[in-house]
Amino acid sequence: MTDANYDGAGADEIKALLNALRGQRRHILGIIDGLGPEALRRPVLPSGWTCLGLVQHLALDVERFWFQAVLTGNQAVIDSLDAIEDAWQVAPELPAADVLERYRRETDRADGIIAATPADAPLAWWPHHLFGPPHLHSHRDVLLHVITETACHAGHLDAARELIDGRRWLVLTKDSEADRP
Secondary structure, three states, X not given: OOOOOOOOOOHHHHHHHHHHHHHHHHHHHHHHOOOOHHXXXXXXXXXXXXXXXXXXXXXXXXXXXXXHHHXXXXXXXXXXXXXXXXXXOOOOOOOHHHHHHHHHHHHHHHHHHHHHOOOOOEOOOOOHHHHOOOOOOEHHHHHHXXXXXXXXXHHHHHHHHHHHHOOOOOOOOXXXXXXXX
């Protein structure tokens, strides 16, 4: 896939933002790398979410929702939104590998949309029933929102991973060599 398949002043901006998002996605997958199925499903905070549930949330409620539903108005995706009761809850019979693969597929789909859409492109659909009047208005706004949400959740996974087995993600201390993935 080539980045920013369109001409225009926003192409470099979108390419830079996409690179930032890809870095956060690598963080998401990197911080949970090496966790077994049991650890991925273990709630470590009082709210009860799991690392695997957070990744599923990112796949469905973030990547799929914002890029396929809101940005492009994919009617099949919009119609399927009500079928997702709570993306944070992963069915016990669903293998962890399937959730991780879905996240990768959704990010690949999103990358295609991001690269093909001008920065100032308007949103195709807005979920008034969830958020009221629009507070995001363009592709740029959606991309910045998704970068922020993904980065926030990467931090959540950092805390969860440290509670699970002590592993930390790129902590810069005098002992940081031991902390590098």
